[in-house]
Amino acid sequence: MTRRGGTPDLPQTNDDDEHTLRIGEVAKLCGVTTRTLRYWEEIGLLEPSSQRHGSERVYSGSQAERAKRIRELQELVGFSLAEIRVVLETEDVLDKLRSAYKANARAELRRGLLANAIEANDKLVARLDDIILGVTAFREERVAKAARLRIRAAELDGELAPSPRKRK
Numbered sequence: 001m002t003r004r005g006g007t008p009d010l011p012q013t014n015d016d017d018e019h020t021l022r023i024g025e026v027a028k029l030c031g032v033t034t035r036t037l038r039y040w041e042e043i044g045l046l047e048p049s050s051q052r053h054g055s056e057r058v059y060s061g062s063q064a065e066r067a068k069r070i071r072e073l074q075e076l077v078g079f080s081l082a083e084i085r086v087v088l089e090t091e092d093v094l095d096k097l098r099s100a101y102k103a104n105a106r107a108e109l110r111r112g113l114l115a116n117a118i119e120a121n122d123k124l125v126a127r128l129d130d131i132i133l134g135v136t137a138f139r140e141e142r143v144a145k146a147a148r149l150r151i152r153a154a155e156l157d158g159e160l161a162p163s164p165r166k167r168k
Contacts, residue, residue, distance in 0.1 A: 025055040
């Protein structure tokens with residue numbers, strides 16, 4: 001089964017026996033190189049679950065999903081890695097809130113987490129609005145440029161067309 005963007009879904013796992021993937025498997029799943037995954041690790045976007053045999057990175061199903069999410073945000077939305085970091089941090093706050101609710105945490109803790117989640121989500125929405133405005137402005141520039149180019153092409157077509165012969 002595949003998700004939007006053509007990336008395959010991970011095998012279903014349960015919490016007791018979570019499926020792990022080697023770095024090459026995650027890279028293939030995401031359509032990136034192993035070097036890309038290592039770079040994402042360097043800048044703190046992705047952490048392998050563990051390392052086997054010295055340096056072989058192993059990823060849990062949730063970490064492989066995070067890698068797929070990074071790639072999806074790059075390809076489908078066109079986000080930079082800095083923008084992806086904001087999205088992931090927002091999603092992490094929301095995950096903590098979800099976990100606290102599931103664990104029936106104290107109301108004041110849940111309320112604090114909820115306030116943090118609202119703030120993080122509002123910042124993300126504001127950033128998305130900025131991106132949309134920027135993309136819209138850029139698109140309008142390109143549409144105006146295309147119109148000018150078409151006018152110039154029509155003018156040249158008129159100059160190149162043979163002039164009608166005068167009859168005597």
